[in-house]
Amino acid sequence: MVKKSGDGFTPTGKVYKSTTLPKPTKKKHTDLGLKDDDLLPLFHSMYKQRRFEERAAQMYQKGKFGGFLHLYIGQEAVSSGTVAALNDDDDILGAYRVHGMALARGSDPGRCMAELFGKKTGVSRGKGGSMHFFDLERHFWGGHAIVGAHIPLAAGMAMANKYNDNGRVVICFFGDGAVDQGSLNETFNMAQLWKLPVIFVVENNGYSMGTAVERHSAGELHKRADAYGMKNAVVNGMDVFTIIEKVQEVAKDVRETNEPWFLEVKTYRYRGHSMSDPGNYRTKEELEEFRGFDPIERLKTYILKNKIAKEEDLKAIEDEIEQIVLDAIDFAEESDFPDPKELYEDTYTQDDYPYHV
């Protein structure tokens, strides 16, 4: 593109098309080791995230809780596919758009909703909020809201897994904005040098907040790994089978070789960056186009077309989830806020730490 000097350093006034999706896998679920019975739980997992967040947004708009609320809606194939592909004791870290991943990993919806409400029954006891869900029992390690700052943590966790030779793999998710951070580049270098069993995943949803990926990142994201000799690939993130296929393959390789991987998953978020985002940086047509690739509808169509379940079976799941989410809201509403004394808990492991006053 020829730029006039007055254009400044990044082209302005142009609305970029966010992303182009690679082709999804052609494999059927049976080719991926999935049984017919595995598909309804997969649908359950994805639809639960969707309804949880739609209701969470309503609660936010009603003023039930404050802070930021970043919705994952549109990206559920990534979380559900990852969890299906990994072992339950593999370690997952995410960034701040993280409700979906926690729910996919099996965190209790009531405790997740309670965390949004800042209640003591929340997954982080009301200390973390939307951006900081943690559920260590499920090997879900957050919930990290300084962009890219958790990437070295993932490598460190992988170092400990390798040191203990426990066979666990770490998988670390972040957005396309995080690819520009020094933390990613420093970590990639060491992860490759030290052969750490970790999978880095950029969920490239096209926008670093409101800045299109073309405007914030030079080159293709997955190719950053080439500079370090790290294995990498780019995949369609709107199709859950594609995610399962790739994460299975990559996790197997990481377990066998102890070498890291970098996956670029092309996906799309339907909602704004956060609740206050008018979304002027993209067109309505683009949003509609991607809604046409909806991962939940796609799985639903597959299930029906292949006669794995009937319409009414899926409807029954949707109704069940509706009730789960309503119960989660009730649980959150009825739970207590943390006791004032809890302000001085959880900062140090030392129970009698003499806090400065």
Added chain:
Amino acid sequence: MAVLQFREAIREALTEEMQRDEKIILMGEEVAEYDGAYKVTQGMYKEFGGKRIIDTPISELGFAGIGVGAAMNGLRPIIEFMTFNFAVVGIDQIINNAAKLRHMSGGQISIPIVFRGPNASGGQLAATHSVAYETIYAHIPGLKVMYPSEPGDAKGMLKTAIRDNDPVIFLESEQMYGMKGEVPDGENLIPFGKGKIKREGSDVTIVAHGKMYHVAKQAAEQLAKDGVEAEIIDPRTIKPLDIEMIVESVKKTNRCVVVDETHPFCGFSAEVGFLIQREAFDYLDAPVQRVTIPDVPAPFAKNLLELWLPSPKQVIEAVKTVTYRN
């Protein structure tokens, strides 16, 4: 009781702890094959091997964060910064991750990690290589901060830091690594938040930690010749602070000078001064005075650096002020 260099005392603490607990690893620039930039880790690579003594690239952000991640997941890393001036590159990992992850996860995560290395001025190294960071780290909840002044303290304090389950900032000094001192034989764990009266006196309390303890000591020796007996309190741990020991001393001497190598504004000396006025106001016979580096970066020129650094002469002047001998 052995007489050891400061660096040897630290090495003994590191080595003994690593022999005791195989979850401890040590990472940093030049710590392994080079045997340590300041020879603190000399011989340790040979003893423990490359799985536990790990050379890193010059990536302070990266290896600080990798250390935190390893600590979250069951290891007990010791991260050596070649100096704490370089730790600033990775300070997000210390301030946001090491210090806060336990809190944000509602107590699910513990981070047993020690960040250690030289702090403050190391001679004519100019502005970026001369900063004392204890005030900045002590400001952050979730961290504990130690800065020993003598080899015996260093060994006992570092062992405590390594065994603790919370992140600890352990500050050393390039200029003190060669300094010799008595180190007690056997296990001598020095707890957090316990200061030490390093010199008893009844006329004035001088609070001084780390390298500044030695400045205070020289001043006290000089003052004694003039008949002024200073009591020197070395808090040893900056956070949590043994304010009780300081207050008890001030109640006896009624006067206090704080010697501190951090900048004056919002510095360690400001906090100690505030605490003394709150806890011992009625005992004070003079306003608390302080000797700090000035509110400007470290200069290179030798004469300016001498002006910049706290000196025994300045401490003597401050003592004269609080004892009305000017």
